[in-house]
Amino acid sequence: MRDFLPADKARRERVLTIIRDRYRAHGFDEIETPVLEEYARLHAGIGGDNEKLAYNVLRRGLDADAVRAGADDPAALADLGLRYDLTVPLARFYASNRGHLPTVFRSIQIAPVWRAERPQKGRYRQFVQCDIDIIGDSSPRAEAELAVATLDTLDALGLDGGSIRINDRRVLDWMLDSFGFGPDERPGVLITIDKLDKLGPDGVIAELRERAATASAVEAFAAFLLRPQTREYLPFGAEQIRRALPDNAPDEIVDHLVGIGAAVAAARGESDIPLVFDPFLVRGMGYYTGTIFELAHPSVEYSLGGGGRYDGMIGRFLGQDVPAVGFSIGFERIVDLVSGDADTDAPAVVLVHDRDVPVAELLAHKATLVAGGSRVRLEQRTKNLKALLERAASDGYTAFATVSSGAAPESLEIKPLG
Numbered sequence: 001m002r003d004f005l006p007a008d009k010a011r012r013e014r015v016l017t018i019i020r021d022r023y024r025a026h027g028f029d030e031i032e033t034p035v036l037e038e039y040a041r042l043h044a045g046i047g048g049d050n051e052k053l054a055y056n057v058l059r060r061g062l063d064a065d066a067v068r069a070g071a072d073d074p075a076a077l078a079d080l081g082l083r084y085d086l087t088v089p090l091a092r093f094y095a096s097n098r099g100h101l102p103t104v105f106r107s108i109q110i111a112p113v114w115r116a117e118r119p120q121k122g123r124y125r126q127f128v129q130c131d132i133d134i135i136g137d138s139s140p141r142a143e144a145e146l147a148v149a150t151l152d153t154l155d156a157l158g159l160d161g162g163s164i165r166i167n168d169r170r171v172l173d174w175m176l177d178s179f180g181f182g183p184d185e186r187p188g189v190l191i192t193i194d195k196l197d198k199l200g201p202d203g204v205i206a207e208l209r210e211r212a213a214t215a216s217a218v219e220a221f222a223a224f225l226l227r228p229q230t231r232e233y234l235p236f237g238a239e240q241i242r243r244a245l246p247d248n249a250p251d252e253i254v255d256h257l258v259g260i261g262a263a264v265a266a267a268r269g270e271s272d273i274p275l276v277f278d279p280f281l282v283r284g285m286g287y288y289t290g291t292i293f294e295l296a297h298p299s300v301e302y303s304l305g306g307g308g309r310y311d312g313m314i315g316r317f318l319g320q321d322v323p324a325v326g327f328s329i330g331f332e333r334i335v336d337l338v339s340g341d342a343d344t345d346a347p348a349v350v351l352v353h354d355r356d357v358p359v360a361e362l363l364a365h366k367a368t369l370v371a372g373g374s375r376v377r378l379e380q381r382t383k384n385l386k387a388l389l390e391r392a393a394s395d396g397y398t399a400f401a402t403v404s405s406g407a408a409p410e411s412l413e414i415k416p417l418g
Contacts, residue, residue: 001124007394015334015335016110016128018156018157019157022152022153023132023149026145027106027145029105029106029107030108032109032111037081038079039074039075039079041088041092044088046088047088047287050085050115051084053117054115056077058077082114083114085129087287087310090326091314091317094135094314094324095318103136104142105136106134106145107131109130110130113126132150133327137325140263142309142325143291144267147164147275148264150295151268153329154295154304159337161297163276164294165275166278166281167282167292168290168291169283169289169290173186174253176190179246182214188213189208191282192207194282201222201226224246237258237261238255241254241277244278257291261273276296281293283306288309291308292307293307293327299337306327307327308326309323309324310325346375348399350399350401352381353402357405358405362378362403365403365407365409365412379392389417398416398417401414401415
């Protein structure tokens with residue numbers, strides 16, 4: 001968990017403002033949910049490994065005997081927990097407020113979440129997620145809207161050239177079934193396949209053998225993974241998708257993915273669809289039921305966000321299935337890539353005053369500039385004026401003026417900093 005100095009905080013807020021504005025421009029509405037959720041909801045088996053990283057809150061009024069009795073049962077000791085993502089709270093929110101929401105609900109959630117991560121570089125225990133979700137639409141339009149809004153937001157942040165890796169969990173299930181992996185071993189097999197980028201084909205096959213997965217299935221998968229392939233470029237579409245899969249891939253799933261691509265291309269006005277089909281994209285969350293995606297940018301090797309369809313989650317709270325799909329931008333990763341230039345449209349002025357200037361005069365000068373649209377800071381003159389102004393510039397101020405006792409507001413000479 002981190003503190004942020006004023007310049008860092010201002011930079012983060014500028015990026016958040018752009019993200020929020022672009023999301024709203026695409027018809028999404030912002031909501032807010034509590035930072036705490038019920039323990040049972042956070043540990044319902046739908047959050048994958050994140051459930052193990054949840055911060056739990058002890059029940060009130062526990063005495064020493066109760067703590068000892070529940071030492072081996074966290075559910076007996078905790079009834080609440082800090083949210084580890086924004087999707088589980090959204091599902092609960094929708095189930096609780098459905099009567100006040102449109103049939104197809106497009107939500108924005110921009111808020112901190114907490115995970116008990118190991119303290120290593122690039123991992124934080126408190127971080128901001130920027131989510132957009134569409135609930136109530138099972139058609140490819142929902143995924144396409146999310147993809148277009150996300151790519152548009154990336155462009156607005158000055159990170160044009162982004163693309164989205166896309167797959168479908170149903171494709172993965174079908175592939176594993178066609179290779180001969182049993183239903184019980186699929187979760188473990190997917191964990192290994194998810195390491196393909198790190199281990200390479202040979203490493204993945206070796207690990208599957210170490211897992212003692214069905215031998216014939218491992219060999220069938222190995223033959224597919226190591227098959228001879230041409231390096232020709234194929235644009236996103238049915239041919240590319242089928243070429244990347246075993247024979248006889250289900251038409252329904254292929255058509256769904258092709259429909260997403262066609263809609264994204266139409267919205268972006270691009271002949272080259274910014275989608276890349278990846279049959280081995282897994283995504284770790286256990287609640288995904290269909291389309292899954294990750295946001296990529298040529299400037300970095302890691303993903304900048306991701307998401308997918310989770311049609312089964314809301315039904316756990318509502319008692320009936322409701323289609324839902326979401327996309328989350330990795331704010332902490334993106335904010336480091338965005339230019340830190342301050343917004344120069346609104347002047348930011350430092351008024352450097354002598355010790356003897358009356359407070360009433362200072363506040364009158366400040367009020368005049370603020371009324372004119374400027375951001376204003378009062379600073380008493382120091383011996384090292386240069387250091388004072390350099391610090392103001394690092395805090396985002398763009399101009400300064402010196403104030404003497406009795407000076408009229410119109411007499412102030414505002415000079416640029418830097």
